[in-house]
Amino acid sequence: MAKPKAQSPKSEVQSPKSAPAAPPYHPIAHGLSDDDFKHGKVCTTRWTADARYAWDRGVAIGRYLDGLKQGKLLGVRCAKCARIMIPPRAFCEWCFKPVDGWVELEDTGVVNTFSLCYVTWDVKRVKEPQVPAVIEIDGASRGMGIMHLLGGVDPKKVFCGMKVKAVWKPAAEREGAITDILYWKPL
Amino acid sequence: MGNRVAIVGVGMTKFVRRALETGKELSWLASKMALDSCGMTMDQIGCVALGTAPDTFDGVHMKGEYLSDGAGCWGKPYMRSYVGGGTGVFSVAQGWYHVASGMFDTCLVVCEEKMSTFQPHAQAAFLTIFDHTTERPLKPNLLWIFALEMNRYMTAYGLKKEDIARVAVKNKNNALDHPAAQIAAPVTIEDVLNSEVLAWPVQRLDVSPVSDGAVAVILANESVARRVTDKPVWIEGCGWALDTAYWTNRDLCYSRCVEEAARMAYKMAGVTDPRHQIHVAEPYDPFDYKELQHLEGLMLCGRGEAAQLTADGVTARDGELPVCPSGGLLGVGNPIAAAGLMKVAELFWQLRGEAGKRQIARKATRGVAQAWGDLMQVGTVVVLGV
Amino acid sequence: MSERIAVVGIGATQFRTITPDVSYKELMFDAAVRAYDNAGIDPRRDVDTFVTCAEDYIEGTSIFDEYVPDQLGAALKQVHTITGDGLHGVAAAVMQLRTGRFSLAVVEAHSKASNILTPDGVAACAQDPVYVRPLCLNSHFIAGLEMNRFCAESGVTPGQCAQVAVKNRGNALSNPIAGQAAKLTLEDFRHARPVALPLTELDVAQSVDGAVVVVLATESRARELRTKPVWLTGAGWCNGSPNLETRDWASPKYVTTAAAMAYKQAGITDPRHYFDFAEVDDTYTYKELQHLVALGLANACDVGRDVELGKTATKGKRPVNVSGGALGMGHMYECIGLARLYCAVQQLRGEAGMQQLDKARTAVVQAWRGVPTASAAVLTLAT
Numbered sequence A: 001m002a003k004p005k006a007q008s009p010k011s012e013v014q015s016p017k018s019a020p021a022a023p024p025y026h027p028i029a030h031g032l033s034d035d036d037f038k039h040g041k042v043c044t045t046r047w048t049a050d051a052r053y054a055w056d057r058g059v060a061i062g063r064y065l066d067g068l069k070q071g072k073l074l075g076v077r078c079a080k081c082a083r084i085m086i087p088p089r090a091f092c093e094w095c096f097k098p099v100d101g102w103v104e105l106e107d108t109g110v111v112n113t114f115s116l117c118y119v120t121w122d123v124k125r126v127k128e129p130q131v132p133a134v135i136e137i138d139g140a141s142r143g144m145g146i147m148h149l150l151g152g153v154d155p156k157k158v159f160c161g162m163k164v165k166a167v168w169k170p171a172a173e174r175e176g177a178i179t180d181i182l183y184w185k186p187l
Numbered sequence B: 001m002g003n004r005v006a007i008v009g010v011g012m013t014k015f016v017r018r019a020l021e022t023g024k025e026l027s028w029l030a031s032k033m034a035l036d037s038c039g040m041t042m043d044q045i046g047c048v049a050l051g052t053a054p055d056t057f058d059g060v061h062m063k064g065e066y067l068s069d070g071a072g073c074w075g076k077p078y079m080r081s082y083v084g085g086g087t088g089v090f091s092v093a094q095g096w097y098h099v100a101s102g103m104f105d106t107c108l109v110v111c112e113e114k115m116s117t118f119q120p121h122a123q124a125a126f127l128t129i130f131d132h133t134t135e136r137p138l139k140p141n142l143l144w145i146f147a148l149e150m151n152r153y154m155t156a157y158g159l160k161k162e163d164i165a166r167v168a169v170k171n172k173n174n175a176l177d178h179p180a181a182q183i184a185a186p187v188t189i190e191d192v193l194n195s196e197v198l199a200w201p202v203q204r205l206d207v208s209p210v211s212d213g214a215v216a217v218i219l220a221n222e223s224v225a226r227r228v229t230d231k232p233v234w235i236e237g238c239g240w241a242l243d244t245a246y247w248t249n250r251d252l253c254y255s256r257c258v259e260e261a262a263r264m265a266y267k268m269a270g271v272t273d274p275r276h277q278i279h280v281a282e283p284y285d286p287f288d289y290k291e292l293q294h295l296e297g298l299m300l301c302g303r304g305e306a307a308q309l310t311a312d313g314v315t316a317r318d319g320e321l322p323v324c325p326s327g328g329l330l331g332v333g334n335p336i337a338a339a340g341l342m343k344v345a346e347l348f349w350q351l352r353g354e355a356g357k358r359q360i361a362r363k364a365t366r367g368v369a370q371a372w373g374d375l376m377q378v379g380t381v382v383v384l385g386v
Numbered sequence C: 001m002s003e004r005i006a007v008v009g010i011g012a013t014q015f016r017t018i019t020p021d022v023s024y025k026e027l028m029f030d031a032a033v034r035a036y037d038n039a040g041i042d043p044r045r046d047v048d049t050f051v052t053c054a055e056d057y058i059e060g061t062s063i064f065d066e067y068v069p070d071q072l073g074a075a076l077k078q079v080h081t082i083t084g085d086g087l088h089g090v091a092a093a094v095m096q097l098r099t100g101r102f103s104l105a106v107v108e109a110h111s112k113a114s115n116i117l118t119p120d121g122v123a124a125c126a127q128d129p130v131y132v133r134p135l136c137l138n139s140h141f142i143a144g145l146e147m148n149r150f151c152a153e154s155g156v157t158p159g160q161c162a163q164v165a166v167k168n169r170g171n172a173l174s175n176p177i178a179g180q181a182a183k184l185t186l187e188d189f190r191h192a193r194p195v196a197l198p199l200t201e202l203d204v205a206q207s208v209d210g211a212v213v214v215v216l217a218t219e220s221r222a223r224e225l226r227t228k229p230v231w232l233t234g235a236g237w238c239n240g241s242p243n244l245e246t247r248d249w250a251s252p253k254y255v256t257t258a259a260a261m262a263y264k265q266a267g268i269t270d271p272r273h274y275f276d277f278a279e280v281d282d283t284y285t286y287k288e289l290q291h292l293v294a295l296g297l298a299n300a301c302d303v304g305r306d307v308e309l310g311k312t313a314t315k316g317k318r319p320v321n322v323s324g325g326a327l328g329m330g331h332m333y334e335c336i337g338l339a340r341l342y343c344a345v346q347q348l349r350g351e352a353g354m355q356q357l358d359k360a361r362t363a364v365v366q367a368w369r370g371v372p373t374a375s376a377a378v379l380t381l382a383t
């Protein structure tokens, strides 16, 4: 069912019904309320999409994931623009040529930006916030970050510029996925 | 070079949280209203350009094909363009190249979004915009990327939440005069700062809502435009640019793609000094800080200066550079592609002096509308003039 | 008057049923590098506008547009998606070039069909959610309905449709990038499993992975490049009714309208005798025949016999789908049209190798977006 009204109580303020003083003068579309559904005034059809995929990892991300399984962060290097990039890619997007090699990076970095998120991806409210962040990885070129989660820290104490280190899953449990890193903790 | 193209009619539905109408019906309502607004009929329309954002909202694969009859394309050349959140403004560029190519005299541009279909909440559909291998396993939320960008923007320029909340206050109040608005409200800075924290620094009233709605505009070449209206609004320039997908490698404090798109549009329009040659702006404001970032990307002020401009009242409806006089996405609502086209509709009314209670105080002969989207990576810009 | 538009570069990967070694980005990169090399251009420096053709549900990613610029050399440049067949993308590029604001355009489409675990489930999502989906029918039923009506009105037999698959999959044997080449006989159809009768499994093009990139230029720009231009003399596209209840099941009028638009631009008044060869959509066997009629290349009453008599074979009077078509090269979603265009340009340049026709100066290329759509695009080409 639809979430309760997403806005503050004042949100339903409407322009005067008679003779609006600005265009569009007669906009149509009938807004429905939760009650309309509850009282069966409107019917719906339901459908759960059977759309499932298994994406090929490819050359660059495949090797990146293999590295994660071994507890390593791998980047790629472009000789032309001298960038060391993460996440890895098979080609340099600025020079438009294949990359020139692999570099093992540190599993430490600096928080470029972060958020304290009280809502999960499927819009469930949580008490303790998740702390997503963009982390610039040590050993890569300046500004080269990845998105991941921070943990093992009081959310209120996180700041931009904080140094962090990866907390890995135990080797036996790693499967070659970005989640082989559990989270990043303050260094 | 090319043919001059004008907007000659517009139509829009109300923006609502959940519409009784299907997407097809919303498209039809907006299209019909646009045709009626300039006394045209469907058989005078040469082709149709449609804009609509993720298919997952409606749960309809090939959504453009599904919506096509509602958008009046039966038996006509028809294409759907798609650049995520940037689609609404881009659809005007798409319509522009249909007519400017000389292949068509007229083009109906329709944007529709029905986000309420996805259950339980459209937010969850956004999980699938992230990279399937390196990001989706972390179960990211759309709010994350906005919060990350907002935090970076605030940190880079030392801005406080109240500096940004002013945008929400301005736009939600502006929308009180918009008959199609979904969430117009006389909110104050305190209301914004006291609203529920979703993903700090993002709070409930920093964000535009989930909406259903549609907007349509009619484009015509010069000879048709002169025939159907005394007041054509010319498309002086359009621009678009898509930055790298590697968003975690970019500096999130500034929208390069918006600047790139603006440069293209300004060049076409002969605008060399945007701050003085643009009289009214409708930048994309799905979140309040985005309006500020986009004013900077549009080069209507220096980097990090947009908050001060807002505090000084420059961007108010009676200010020197009115910004989002419509009420924007924050006030009118955010049916994604339709919201972008709503901005173009607003400029149409403003530049013709027909915006009624919303009419800006200063005289305006040129305005800019802008949208943005994908992974914070696409900018779309249209410059209109009379 | 606008300048003429030319195809100045083409690039394609191999089309294969699976491509586990590369990601979609790497697949696209491969086709792009080939196309740019073919045209002799640098995408970072030279290209003014990029059009990519993709649908979210096929990719399994919402706003797939996000993930396209890097592998095309298009980052921070003018890129947009047209959710249509690659030929719709070409039409979008043609319009941009004709505005006079752009001189070099790139169009891309690809398929990673092997990554879709539930192709039928995805296809079902294209059906009308309120009217049609509750019937819980596999989307191929729409082709079954259409084939039946087409055969009933035209007198074409299922055996004649089968002949199309025999021809096209056989043609593909000499196409080095084709992914579904096979030596079939009509006998094979007797044992083919039914899908939605009269449609059998062998009447349906089977999917492959692959990517195609095409470079277009205005005439003045084309003259500066080293490749021999192939002129794009006409581009038309059209939609019919999206509703199953209100469509003409025997003849796709939207294809006729799209063709009329393209022919008018190209000044073609007698399509039946104008084209040296045709590359048309054959997602289902009967579709090739239906499309030949809609394009004005054959009469409904003769089209079935024409294929039996070999008039559309490589050695025939006017060859159709010499490349192998979608049946022989493989079904590639939004890339089907670009695959047709790729092979047509090779023919017109005289670079089609074992498949080269003696006479290849004019061609018509057509695409259809598959069930349940009524959406098609047509291009006319000349040397």
Ligand SMILES: [Zn+2]
Binding pocket: A078, A079, A080, A081, A082, A083, A092, A093, A094, A095, A096
């Ligand atoms: Zn490089």
